[in-house]
Amino acid sequence: MDQGMAAVAAGIVGLLGAGIGGLATAYGARVGAQQTVEAARTQVDRQAAAEHLHWVREQRRQTYSDIMEADLVLTMTLQDCTSDLLRRSGLPGETVDRMQRELMILATTVTRAGMWGPDDLVTKAQDLIRSRGEDVGYTMAWSCAIASGIETAIQAVEHGTHERQPSRAHSDFTLAVRQTLAAPANQDHGPAAAQ
Template identity: 25%
Template sequence: MDQGLAAYYVGIGAFIGTLITAAVSYLAARHSANIAAKASAEQVANQATVERAQWIRQEQRQAYGDVIRAYSQLAHTLARLRVAIHDEAPTGELLDSIDVQQSLLHVACYNTRLFGPPVIADIVKPLAEAGREDAQAHRELGMHSMAGGSPQLAEIQGKVNASRREMGRAFTAFTDAASTVLLGGTEEAVEIRRRAGLER
């Protein structure tokens, strides 16, 4: 009977050991599952953050590219107008297209505010304003040239030269800031470059 009782106790001990092992395994598996779920949720959140940042950068690149294209088109038309005036060629169509292209530059500059950073909006405002002033100065030059010249023509030419320089300076400040943003620079770095551009 001692052997039977001993076997009975060994069986009960084995059963209790199995229950304890099962309980510990369950708790360990549950803990591992919780850790895996948290890690997975964190990974998804991080991936969403990265994808959002990539999307914003893509939209910034598009918006900044629109500004560059609009600036280039306006600058090209203004240059064609100066050549036409010099060659005493008709300027009516060019004067009409200046208004459209200046508006496109203004809209492109305004749209940069959608994707930031805010310092870009501050930097692009002078470009939009310089584009407007340069277009206006060129319109005046075109009108006075069409009228056969005037005593104010030299003064207007001076305004055109000044507005061209200002538009070029504003464009350079914008492209410096935009490249800093697109290459991963911080908003502080953009601000430093903006200040440096203003001091030129």
């Protein structure tokens, strides 16, 4: 074989080697690019999930705060009513209206908890509104008894009111809120977090 032919053969082999090397490089670049895209997609998905959980937590925090604020307002009104009733002074119509309006605000606020969960906290919130509804009912019955002027009716309602056990609904709700908001986001199993 002469030198010319050897150079041509070496050139062809070199070209084939360069082609194969180029193909391997292109394949490696393609696989690397796919892995980069997949890693970026996974990171974006995880970040979106984390942001969604944060948003749900903030919505819950706001709803729970609104419930506690509405409950405080109603509790203060009930305490004012109790002070008046202990002095055997009936409740003016505007006070009764305010008490009923505050109970409705609390009930409306409690219904928002159902959107955010979790279910055990929603149950505690419903227990709270049920308890406050009973408080309003007792207060109204006491006021009606005083307005009737019938001493035995007044004494019966007062005795029932004093014998009534204080509700644990507020403390149970507060504890459930604390536990829900303190739980790490990845342990959140409420209906809104499942989306």
